[in-house]
Amino acid sequence: MHTRNLPPALARLIGIVTWTENALLIFMLALMVGLAAAQIFFRNFFDISIFGADQMLRLLVLWVAFLGAIAASREGKHIHVDALARWLPKRVKPGVVAVTDLFTLAVCLLLAWQSLRFIQSARESGEMAFGTLPVWVTAIILPLGFTLIALRYTLRLRHHVLQAAGREEIE
Numbered sequence: 001m002h003t004r005n006l007p008p009a010l011a012r013l014i015g016i017v018t019w020t021e022n023a024l025l026i027f028m029l030a031l032m033v034g035l036a037a038a039q040i041f042f043r044n045f046f047d048i049s050i051f052g053a054d055q056m057l058r059l060l061v062l063w064v065a066f067l068g069a070i071a072a073s074r075e076g077k078h079i080h081v082d083a084l085a086r087w088l089p090k091r092v093k094p095g096v097v098a099v100t101d102l103f104t105l106a107v108c109l110l111l112a113w114q115s116l117r118f119i120q121s122a123r124e125s126g127e128m129a130f131g132t133l134p135v136w137v138t139a140i141i142l143p144l145g146f147t148l149i150a151l152r153y154t155l156r157l158r159h160h161v162l163q164a165a166g167r168e169e170i171e
Helices: 009-048 053-075 095-123 141-164
Strands: 128-130
Touching: 009 053, 009 141, 053 128, 053 141, 095 141
Parallel strands: none
Antiparallel strands: none
8 A cells, every 4th residue: 555645644553554464464374374283183193172273263264364355455456346447548547446446445334334233232142252252352353354444445545536636646
């Protein structure tokens, strides 16, 4: 994501958020691989399993998937439909891409809102994911992830609107 035309404080904040996203992604991916390997080892050689490992692995897959989606949206490599945009003239393309950015932003905000409602419902129900870990804690990645993706697309939208207006160079 381009931060060169942003205020320094915002660019620094984006840098900190990016570093945190990457660190969490690496940590959770390593934890997932290590836990799966340990589970396989113990099952095959000692005929035992680690208590709660399967549930934890399911949660880690969810978290890694969302953190990966956040990273992909940061790099502009998230899944998007650009069939029309790839054949448009260079000057027109930023405006069309801005419209798709706006649509993606709206969808992410809607999903963030609905996932917040889910979190509230899960919190009120008191349901546990496993052990003493509430479901709402494990699902907090849903609104967090959709909100971070929405913020990334807000920055992308700003960039493409500025390009369409001729205030930023078109790449």
